Amino acid sequence: MLEIRNLHASVDGNEILNGINLTVKKGEIHAIMGPNGSGKSTLAKVLAGHPSYEVTEGEVLYEGKNLLEMPPDERARDGIFMAFQYPIEVPGVSNAQFLRLAYNEKQKHLGQEELDPLEFKDLLKERAKVVQMDPALMSRSVNEGFSGGEKKRNEILQMAVLEPKLAILDETDSGLDIDALRIVAEGVNTLHTPDDAIIVVTHYQRLLNYIVPDFVHVLFGGRIVREGGKGLALELEEKGYDWITKPTPSEASVVGVQ
């Protein structure tokens, strides 16, 4: 589904990604972990098409197409979804209105039926259950005045409405208390099917107790420095990122080797 080859990217002239290689197949859950500043969020934003990030080298194939040539809205309509680490507030635009527009843009793209406000209300009510979202938040402006937890839930609600093929969750766990974390994670698990793939970007292992990854990739200095199964996340939790960032001489040879 997704193939990242030797991806280099920079922002304001600073190179953040330094040759990422990653393959994600249908049905898989991948976790991208790493210390602060390792490039995790940059990778998520580059995949979503954020205009501030410039790809300087490498390629990304999504379902065989050159992803980097597609504008962000086209990527989204084609099934890529990034849950924002810091969801943006859109004053004056109601959550329901925003979600319906996004939904209809996708339906139009797929040649499927668009919904009028009333029909969409029913769909929204159904999908809101996935993240136990307060219906009162639907008529409020997008993310405006939402608590940190409500904003994150709202991201997963958008995922529930848009049913992406590839979901990238950028630090969805940050700022969530344990109950909200469980609700959000269960929501993601409910939405996950063998036909889609999920990339979970996180600093901490705790989210991965709920969303169990098939693969764990550890990013450092803009490169993947270690890869493994879900056990790697537990090992990181136990040993801390120093284990990766300050390798002992015997481990140094492992770093950077794929």
Add this chain to the structure above:
Amino acid sequence: MVSQIVEEEKSYQAAFRASRSGPSDARVSWLDRLRERAMDRFEQIGFPSVKEEEWKYTNVTAIARTGFSPLVSEDTPSAVTKEQLAAFIYPEAEKSQLVFVNGLLRPDLSLLIGLPEGVVAVDLADAFHSDRYRYVVQEYLARVVDCEENGFTALNTAFISHGAFILIPKGLTVESPLHLLFVSDAAQSNRAVFPRVLIVAEENSNATVIESYASLRDDVYFTNAVVEIVLKEGARVEHYRVQDESAVAFHVTTTKADLGRNTAFDTTNITLGAGLSRHNLSVNMDHEGAECWVDGLYIVGNGQHTDTHSVIDHKQPHCTSHQLYKGILDGKSRAVFNGKVFVRQGAQKTDAMQTNKNLLLSNEAHVDTKPQLEIFADDVKCAHGAAIGQLDEEQLFYLSARGIHSDLARKLLTYGFAEEVIAKIKVESIKGQLDEAVLHRLNARLEA
């Protein structure tokens, strides 16, 4: 050009003399004196020039140059029908509306059966001669707005005749909004009309007044209105002003509100139309415990120029003012916002908040904004700010990342920008009208 303007000003004088030639009526001698004084003042100062600080960014010489002639009466009233006006009617005020066509009240098009007994809504010209109302009118008219303030207030006062006199009696709550509709129809080319409105809300009364300006066709005319609003102790007035004149019309309104003790005045001012428009808006807070909301939204496009000058004057302690003005400019357009907030000596515990935000959708649009806070008291809470900007890139990316095409995303954000002002409007049909106006400007359809 100077001589041309002088000629033009002389034509107002000629029209003024002609209108004065009728038999005199002792009951309105005070009014005659007021008009004479106003005309003298206009002869003295003429229209404002860009050399005056208050008119620096708005050049009104086109008004002087166009050669407008005052319309004081019509031999053949405009043949406008109710059907033609349907688009300008607010259903909430269907049975509580006064309709003025070319500045003249049209009883055949007005309906007041929705108003409770005791509420007065009559043509000002009739009120002058009415034994019941003339003393009240005399007590307040031209007391709130100084006719000598500038050439426009002077000219309006010189030509005072028709308009609305509204009186909300003590303790009465009027449920239906009262709508004053000023429609322009091409009965006479290059006409100037001088609507005059006096609203007196007596003690503890509660009412909503809508003042709207519309045009049946795109022609050149000049509306020069003066609106005076008096709130007696404990009164609450919600006021909406919707200016949607012809795109080539000239429009100047002076609105002043005098707030009594513990009053609440909530005004929302919408500018959509006119080629050149100016709104002078002042709120005088000379009694304790008054609160006002002074909000506005201007949406202008190619060839339009709009200017708002507002003054909120805190003269007594414990008064609160909130001001939010937003502007959306497209094409080659220009907007001016000058908002003064004065906190006079002794006006302790004043709470004043002022914001002006502008969204520029084109490189040719231009805004001059000047929020001004002048504080002469030391125990106050005041804040002000102004912003001019383009759409936010992070918001655009967020919408794009949800699959929304970039042009639609831009429209949605522009709509959202306007919504902050629109959302506070309590008359649903005005809200609907504005939603539609915004979307029409954006050439988009976004259903809620």
